[in-house]
Amino acid sequence: MPDAHHKMLSDLIGRVAKADRRAFDALYQASSARLNALCLSILKDRREAEEVLEQVYIGIWKDAARFPDSGLSPTAWLAVQARDRAMRRRGALALPPVLAGGGAADALALLRAAYLEGLDYRQLADRHGISADEARHALHEGLERLAGHAADDADSVAAAEQALGLRQGEPTDSAQLADWRERLARFADDLTPVMAPARAWQRIRESLGHGVAPLSVDPLERxxxxxxxxxxxxxxxxxxxxxxxxxxx
Known part of the structure; x- marks a missing residue:
């Protein structure tokens, strides 16, 4: 049940904030496949996703005490940690251009691609053979459909764009930013979880001085x-x- 799962994750994050290593082990086991899938969806490269995932969990160990003030559910907070780092890595990489001619897509599908693949207005336009203004309009329509009401408030749109990584700077309303992050993070549930190699967990533990005690065996490492x-x-x-x-x- 989602509520039970959220309660379990909240409890684990709270214990991680108190430097509970067993809770950290359990949190990784419960959430890493989902976060790895999100990193992989954005970066399109297993090695890059693996390296980002390692930094995500090192960051979670250090920043878990900030979770209660985020205004997010535990699944959304974890997704934000992964997506933000993956987006920063994506921006630093020379990724190949998005291929044109992807065909028409409805507004919600464009919004989903913007979140799960880290595409901006121009990249969405190139993929679907439309103008950047048309992509912007479609994305705003997708935001309205996701919210269930018109997204005609400038601050709300700005917060949504920041949640997507399409706008920089401090939001005018942190509550609206948290609300959009919560809504958008649900797209990550559409991804098929992807287990990270055991070596990723080993390196995380080594980086934090926790020793080496992998929770599972990497099926690719016989x-x-x-x-x-x-x-x-x-x-x-x-x-x-x-x-x-x-x-x-």
Whole structure:
């Protein structure tokens, strides 16, 4: 149930704020696949997403005490931590241009792409073969549909654009910014969770001085054959051969 999940995450973040390492381990296990999927959606590169995810959780460990003042649900607060860092990394990278000719898309789909892929007005326009003004108008229409009412208040639109990373500077109304961040973060629920490699968790723990104790095994990092079923069978066979030499001859 969402309420139970939110309560669990809130409790874990609160304990992380008190430097509870077990809570930090549990928080990573409960949320990292979702945040990794969001980073990957924006950056389109697994290694870049992995590096950003590491910085996200290092930041969460240091900034968890700020969560109660954010005005956000725990899932939205975590999504903001991941998206903000992924957007900064995206801005620093020379990513390939967005391909034109993506075809028409409704306003809510454009808004979803702006949030989940970090696209700005020009990139949305290039993708769908429309002007930047048309992309801006469509995005504002998407904001209205998401909010369920007209987004004709200038401060509200400015807060929404800042939540999307389309506008810089301090918002005129922090409550409106929090409201839009909460609404937009729901798009992250559309993503299929993607487990990060075990090495990402190891590096996070090492960076924070927590030691190395991965919660799960990376399926791409296979253990040596002798530590699995093959090793057991080989040991049994070796014992049988030894017994035959000792007593069967």
């Amino acid at each position: 253990a040596p054959w002798w530590r699995g079923t093959g090793g057991i069978l080989a040991l049994i066979l070796l014992a049988a051969v030894a017994a035959w030499f000792l007593w069967g001859r």
